[in-house]
Amino acid sequence: MTVIETRPSAPVQMARADVAAAVAAAERMLAALGVDTQAEHLRRTAERMVLSYGEVLRPAPFEATDFVNDAKHQGFVIVRDVAFAAICAHHLLPFVGSATVGYLPGARLLGLSKLTRLVEHATRGLQVQENVTQQIADGLQQVVPDNGGMGVIVEAEHLCMTLRGAKARGASTVTSAWRGALARDVSVRSEFLSLAGRGWRP
Numbered sequence: 174m175t176v177i178e179t180r181p182s183a184p185v186q187m188a189r190a191d192v193a194a195a196v197a198a199a200e201r202m203l204a205a206l207g208v209d210t211q212a213e214h215l216r217r218t219a220e221r222m223v224l225s226y227g228e229v230l231r232p233a234p235f236e237a238t239d240f241v242n243d244a245k246h247q248g249f250v251i252v253r254d255v256a257f258a259a260i261c262a263h264h265l266l267p268f269v270g271s272a273t274v275g276y277l278p279g280a281r282l283l284g285l286s287k288l289t290r291l292v293e294h295a296t297r298g299l300q301v302q303e304n305v306t307q308q309i310a311d312g313l314q315q316v317v318p319d320n321g322g323m324g325v326i327v328e329a330e331h332l333c334m335t336l337r338g339a340k341a342r343g344a345s346t347v348t349s350a351w352r353g354a355l356a357r358d359v360s361v362r363s364e365f366l367s368l369a370g371r372g373w374r375p
């Protein structure tokens with residue numbers, strides 16, 4: 174069993190964060206934006222901001238329980254539509270969506286919930302969607318190294334693109350990662366897409 178630790182490169186580590194300094198800075202930022210930080214609803218907002226970011230940015234380690242593949246299952250194992258919310262590295266606004274993650278097992282099977290935990294783990298930190306997609310695939314490779322191939326599809330709405338800026342309401346971004354047989358063989362990839370329920374999409 175592999176323990177997936179906090180990524181050493183995770184940009185935010187609250188253990189190292191100076192919460193008091195962050196609250197003071199957030200207070201100053203709100204005041205500089207013209208916010209009345211003494212109004213009743215806003216008095217503790219700087220502190221809540223800092224604690225909220227601390228909570229959503231830090232990946233929690235987990236144990237990737239695996240089992241012997243005693244039935245010698247050779248078909249795909251796919252968990253579809255794992256919902257997530259992440260924070261974008263460029264604007265610190267959320268991007269919200271879902272991931273579909275699957276692999277062709279070898280001698281070991283991964284506990285199904287661990288596929289969803291890989292998604293949760295990859296969506297902590299200040300992130301961009303392409304990195305989330307690759308990190309889910311990298312994590313899966315780490316916990317089931319003898320897999321025959323894997324596929325990851327991530328779809329999300331970026332609030333930095335829909336709430337502000339381009340205001341592209343309804344636009345979603347799709348990213349994919351293919352490894353092993355799925356990278357080599359278009360028919361294996363097509364089977365994954367059809368099982369993932371995305372065969373009808375470009």
Ligand SMILES: Nc1nc2c(ncn2[C@@H]2O[C@H](COP(=O)(O)OP(=O)(O)OP(=O)(O)O)[C@@H](O)[C@H]2O)c(=O)[nH]1
Pocket residue numbers: 261262263300301302303331333334337338339
């Ligand atoms: N590749 C990639 N880009 C992202 C992601 N999240 C946000 N961005 C983009 O990061 C870019 C930042 O561009 P800038 O021109 O520096 O920022 P900006 O002036 O706020 O740009 P606009 O959003 O176009 O108003 C924007 O095009 C965002 O859409 C992501 O997950 N992946």
Ligand SMILES: [Zn+2]
Pocket residue numbers: 261262263264265266331333334
């Ligand atoms: Zn953004």
